Amino acid sequence: MVFIHVNKWDSPNGSMSMSKELTEIQHKILNFLIEQKVGRGIPPSLAEIALRFGYKNRATVQQHLQAIERKGYIKKNPKLSRSIEITLEDKYFIPHPILGEVAAGNPLTIYPDSIDTIQLPAIVKMPAESFLLRVKGDSLKDAFIFSGDVIIVKPDTEFANGQIVVAILEDAAVVKRFYKKGGSIKLHSENPEYKPIVIEANDPKFKIVGLVVGIYRTMGKKIFNN
Amino acid sequence: MVFIHVNKWDSPNGSMSMSKELTEIQHKILNFLIEQKVGRGIPPSLAEIALRFGYKNRATVQQHLQAIERKGYIKKNPKLSRSIEITLEDKYFIPHPILGEVAAGNPLTIYPDSIDTIQLPAIVKMPAESFLLRVKGDSLKDAFIFSGDVIIVKPDTEFANGQIVVAILEDAAVVKRFYKKGGSIKLHSENPEYKPIVIEANDPKFKIVGLVVGIYRTMGKKIFNN
DNA sequence: ATAAATACCATACATATGTATGGTAAAATT
């Protein structure tokens, strides 16, 4: 299971936005708690945490949990087994940087630096090297991807026909459906208003960045602060 | 509660197509298990179940759980506390007769599912008290929610008109758009093929479980092994 | 009518679980 926290308490040298930072081990344990709760449904017991991290007794885990609780990241119901609650602000919603905007229709530029973040539910599993892009434009609306959606992109080099990929050409990014025939690549929009882009596979100015492996969309309001 | 099976043992007068029916008490206990897992995040202990149903000892609960497990509705990890898994499979959802009705008109069925690697297709509780449901059916396709999408539901009691909610009525779950006028509630499908459902706000057989705060959809293949 | 399943109770037991206490060593602060 992959949890990528690109946030403050991941980088100890970062500025302190949270009152109390977790140590690396505490962070790993917290990740394990989330991982277990999300993936398995119930929080682990002290013994299971100890097993996972190779501790010889539960007391070590106990003290780590106390530290984590003291710092406000979890909350325990005393005397109750498997009662660890994770008390992050947005709870399991883990902030991820959005690297840029990508055009479903006409190309858009990618931000040099991440200027936006999104709170992704922890269940939204991101492959280790994947990144997020926010879609602008409606050229993929027939593929049910809409402007404002956040797509999860997994960097890759090989793609199958019909897969939705993110490509960069001339410093601009597009999200389109991938088709390959011989040495030429055709990038299709689902929306017929946009003409397909055809390029040579070895075009130096052209590069397919990765595969769109998921999309995420928020509804309602103020639930996710993006 | 949140987890409703539109199946035989919900309607005792139905014909017996299932090999092993649950008794009424067993059914109530199973519902409680799901209720706890969804609403609290962890399955209850035997003692908690006994407390809830007024049993004086855990052995009674123990025997009920054994019966439920024998009939294949749950699975327990021996010696592990709070390890009850709800083993919902397709067979627990009405295969033919009632499904036909559901498919033809309203409501559309939702089945609890996990998008995680774990086998148990149980509702994964999301810490912010939200949980996941995988959408089946196309009644919300005009709201860009499609069959197979995972929706993130945040339990709540108050809703604004126009919000997309998950409701339970008559032991079936629906995802629809919420509208309230006076004492009556109207649940709208975006898809005009489905007629809106109108119920009284104080109908005991009706309950709005929560608000759909997000959707998640996977694309590509084998990236996430769900 | 007999057998089997259901629905409870009581008691006993092993262990899983959380917690308390005390100790050692290294790293980080002050």
Next chain:
DNA sequence: AATTTTACCATACATATGTATGGTATTTAT
């Protein structure tokens, strides 16, 4: 240099938890 925090260990203890066993009464099959 002294203190605090971190990161482990060991042991002990209360109880939460699951399980096993045996019992009674009622209902449901066969």
